[in-house]
Amino acid sequence: MPMPQHEKIQTPKMLSAEQAIQQMLAQVLPVQQQEAVTLSKALDRVLAEPVCSTINVPGYDNAAMDGYALRAAEVKPGQPLLVVGVALAGHAFTDSVPAGCCVRITTGAVLPSGLDTVVMQEQVELTEIEHKQTILCQFQPSVAEHVRRAGEDIAEGQQVFAAGHKVRPADLGLLASLGFASIKVKRRLKVAIFSTGDELLPPGQQLVPGHIYDSNRFVMAAMLQRLGVEVVDLGLLPDDLAAIEQAFGKAMTQADVLITSAGVSVGEADYTRKILNKLGQINFWQVAIKPGKPFAFGKLNNCWFFGLPGNPVAAVVTLEQLVQPVLRKLSGELADNTPALLQAVCNEPLKKQPGRADYQRGWCWQGEDGLNVKTLGSQSSGMLSSIANANCYIVLERESGSLPAGERVSILPFSDLLR
Incomplete structure (x- = not known):
């Protein structure tokens, strides 16, 4: 007899983290x-189209140093050049410069017409002859020395940023220097979250026996804010089928993505898995990482769904390692901002069973002999302190076993989501 629709369960398959990410990204x-936003609201937004400069930067030939603008070919040993004016930043010298003459110039000032070189003020001897200033240059300067050419930094029409670039603080300064008051960006991704469980209490209430405080929702919301998405917090729900199904309905109409924690493992005594099978097309996976083996991914109408493990550390690890790359693609980002693996000497023995890649929480530092790392006590997936006190993961490969102290290991510095 076929199983009822809400009881259908896909046989778990142990995927590597890479396989899980590839399958999700492909979908x-x-x-x-x-939308168009002003620069003051553009930080961490994703560009919807390429940004090309409409001007040259610099916009004109100008002095890279304080000194004297002259014609390099007119510099002769023992032959003074007459100073006929001053060029200041914002105040160009516009008169013609006769042969055998030069102009005092400050950094950033327009190079006067007909002159081709700037000699630093420290490299000339300034004298006064009959109430007229002259300079004497004792070396032969090269043409264009200490001159910044128009368009040398950025040429008119040059692409500055590609579509999919996430705007950083320095980018805002560059955009402002090019005269952009606003830019076109992708709309923010809307990500809904909620917590379920009769054992959970909101922080601030009196803790009673058999209960714990709801922590996953707060850490997930904070990590998502670091990603630049709009968080839709649907709150803390009881273990009630109608309440949970109603929250799913809200997420499906109000958000692009729904992320929950707990309820995706076989045999868990809650309603999340049943509702998912009823409302959407969901894959229930076992991913070969520790912490974080149970994981769900799929779609509820037009809303993507990620089901994370319920243990706090497992929820954090899977959100950062598995969900983050997918959310970045959904947001329109092109760049992979995940820090690269580094090599470090581990000062302590590491316990591990082969079978799953292990993301142990650690603290790394630069020692006299190079990069060092140590673990931070218990690696229990229920202890958020192991994340809060860490700055990196010690990444042990899937088939690796325990390692003695002094071994070189791979470490992954925390991404912006946790720093």
């Missing part, structure tokens, strides 16, 4: 809607 497409 999602970036949001298409875009």
Whole structure:
């Protein structure tokens, strides 16, 4: 007899983290809607189209140093040049410069017409002859020395940023220097979250026996804010089928993505898995990482779904390692901002069973002999302190076993989501 629709359970398959990420990335497409925002609201937004400069930077030939603008070919040993004016930043010298003459110039000032070189003020001897200033240059300067040419930094029409670039603080300064008051960006991805469980209490209430405080929702919301998405917090729900199904309905209409923790393992005594099978197309996976083996991914109408493990550290690890790359693609980002693996000497023995890649929490530092790392006490997936006190993961490969102290290991510095 076929099973009822809500009881259908896909046989778990142990995937590597890389396989899980590849399968998810292959299915999602970036949001298409875009909007114009002013520079003051553009930080961490994703560009919807390439940004090309409409001007040259610099916009004109100018002095790279304080000194004297002259014609390099007119510099002769023992032959003074007459100073006929001053060029200041914002105040160009516009008169013609006769042969055998030069102009005092400050950094950033327009190079006067007909002159081709700047000699630093420290490299000339300034004298006064009959109430007229002259300079004497004792060396032969090269043409264009200490001159910044128009368009040398950025040429008119040059692409400055590609579509999909996430705007950083320095980028805002560059955009402002090019005269952009606003830019077109992708709309923010909307990500809904909620917590479920009769054992959970909101922080601030009196803790009673058999209960714990709801922590996953707060750490997930903070990590998502670091990603630059709009968080839709649907709150803390009881273990009630109708309440949970109603929250799913809200997420499906209000958000692009829904992320939950707990309820995706076989045999868990809650309603999340049943509702998912009823409302959407969900894959229930076992991913070969520790912490974080149970994981779900799929779609609820037009809302993507990620089901994370319930243990706090496992939820954090899977959100950062598995979900983050997919959310970045959905947001329209092109760049992979995950820090690269580094090599470090571990000062302590490491315990591990082969079978799953292990993301142990650690603290790394630069020692006299190079990069060092140590673990931070218990690696229990229920202890958020192991994340809060760490600055990196010690990444042990899937088939690796325990290692003695002094071994070189791979470490992954925390991404911006946790720093």
